[in-house]
Structures are given as C-alpha cells and as structure tokens.
Amino acid sequence: MNLKTGVAAAALALALTGCTTASQKNNSVAMQGCKAENVMQQTTLYFGLSRPAGNDITAQEWQQFVDRDVTPRFRDGLTVFDARGQWLGNDGKVAREQSKALMLIHGTDAQSEASIEALRGIYKSRFAQESVMRVDRPVCVQF
Template identity: 40%
Template sequence: MIRLGFLGALAGLLAGCTTLPPLACGPGQEAMLTAELLFGRKIGERLGVSEATFRHFIGEEVTPRFPDGLTVLDASGQYRDSSGRLIREPSKLLLIVLKDEPEGRARLAAIAEAYKSRFQQQSVGTILRPACISF
C-alpha cells in the first residue's frame, strides 16, 4: 500500500480542503477536478485484494458515490515501510472527474476510509488536480 506520509496526510485532510483557484478553460470545457486514488492490494505479505474483490468494492463503495463514471487502471506501487525496506505491490489507480465541491471531496474520503477499513490498509493515496474537462 502506498504509505507516503504526505499522501496519508492529504487523504486525511481531503474533506476539509478549500476549493482550488478557478481555471480559464477553453470553449466546450468545464473547470472541474480530477481525482486519482491509489489502492495497494497486499494485506501483509500476500496479495489480499483479488480482482473480483476489488471489482466488488468498486460496485459497492465507489459507483454509488460517483454513478456518472470512473476509470480503473492496473498499476504497480512501491513505498518504504517504517524500517526503511522497499515494498512493491500490485495496485489499482482509480480516476474520477468531479466538481470542486465539499460533497465530492467527502465522498472521495469515504471511499478511502472504506478501503482502509475493509482491507486493513494503512492509507489510500489521494491526488486532486484542477482540470479543464470536456466529454
């Protein structure tokens, strides 16, 4: 699991963040946020979150909170544990486009907390970026 200190702190503060400065988007684009959530799949030293289990988590925890759409990518993560050992693990990267509103940020934080609780994870990395979006 990605356990970088700044990512953990970011996830903890996510729901309380203020909005980002507005973007000057081009014609046909809307200023929104892109969220990237980083999910490690190991529990201890073994792969503990299977493909099927992760799909079930998406269906139960993510889709109800963001029914308009999302993207899930396979990834490989790494981090240093508290002893300084480099840990590598299979991961998932979840991409979501959302309006920059407190409710959306709270839904992201709830997803991260649900994953940590359900799969005994220390953290879920969360990255927010302003973006000009068109579909």
C-alpha cells in the same frame, strides 16, 4: 544542525518553492482558456492490493469494492487502471505491490470531497491498508 547542513536545507526548500510556484503557474495558464462550466477536479486514488498479512486482495474483492462503494458515490463515471506501486511503509521497508488507480472527474463540492474520503477510509479499514494515496488537480473537461 551545522552551517553547511542548514545552507543545504535552505537551498532545497527554496528550490522546491520554485517548483511549486511554476506548477501552480502552469495550472493557472492552462485553466485560463477553460469555460467556467468546464472546470472540474481530477482525483486519482492509488489502492495497494497486498495485505500486510494474508492473501492479496482478489479481483472479485476489488470489483465488489467498486460496485458497492465507489459506483454509488460516483454514478457519472470513473476509470480504473492496473498499476504496480512502490512505497515506503511505516516499518521503514520498501513495499512493492500490484495496485489499482481510480481516476475520478468531479466537481469541487463538499459531497465529492466527503465521498472520496469515505472511499479511502473504507478501503483502508476493509483491507488493512496503511494508506490510500490521493492526487488532485484542476482539469478542463469537455464531453
């Protein structure tokens, strides 16, 4: 690595650190006014609907996954969104596909964590997927 590349890498790392700190600060400020009993976790999982080889995952297959695997683990409720995703595959090619986004609002307990990871594993195995993206953030929830 030459000096110019090293300086650029250091500047990028510093800039990204600032973004992370600002994001954490914003979450902290937003959560300050939240009552402890209203603090929960929002997890959104992104499921691709294309198989590497073969037909796309059908609406019936998706609904069976939700009914048999998701709902028993998250009986209190969930939200599903239709999405269109793009990502870089392990083969270095950009993949574009229809997707489903599953939003879960849950506690920060070990059972929720285990259930979410189980869903990711089941889906990847059953539908030959490389990954299921997961995004987590704290939220203030009122019903």
